[in-house]
Amino acid sequence: MHNFKKLKIWNESMELVSGSYKITRSFPKYETYGLMSQMNRYAVSIPSNISEGSSKSSSKHFANYLEHSLGSAFEWETQLNVAFNESYITEEKFKELEGKIKQIQKMISSFKSGL
Structure with missing residues (x-):
């Protein structure tokens, strides 16, 4: 089991x-x-699935929750694009948040691979 509050992926998310x-x-x-x-x-949903997965007794189960977390990250990225396309956010804010979500996606994938 992992202490989710100490996980960088949880804190970033x-x-x-x-x-x-x-x-x-x-x-x-x-x-x-x-x-x-x-x-x-x-x-x-992103940090929620990370924290819930961290309580599981096996890496396989944790990986399933990380998969859900990653799916939520991609859905959030799509919604960010919608918000930008509808002019709800500036291009500067869009690029900032797009960079952040892509970083989180990579971190989740890497962490999952390392389990």
Whole structure:
């Protein structure tokens, strides 16, 4: 078992959660139950699956949770693209967050491979 709070992938993904909540606050009100909700739900899913997986007794089970976490990271990246395409965020913010999510995706994949 791993102490998830000490895992870099968990800490980086928690920072992404904060970033997601910050940017979605500026989305149009009509996106409250649409893109805003989806983005935040998938952002939270990334560290949630890492922490839940860390409690499992085998690396195989942990890897399954990391796979779910990675899937959520890719879904969040898609939603980030939608937010940018709809002009909800600036190009600067888009590039910053796109770099962060791609880094998290690589970290999750590498960690999973090393189990």
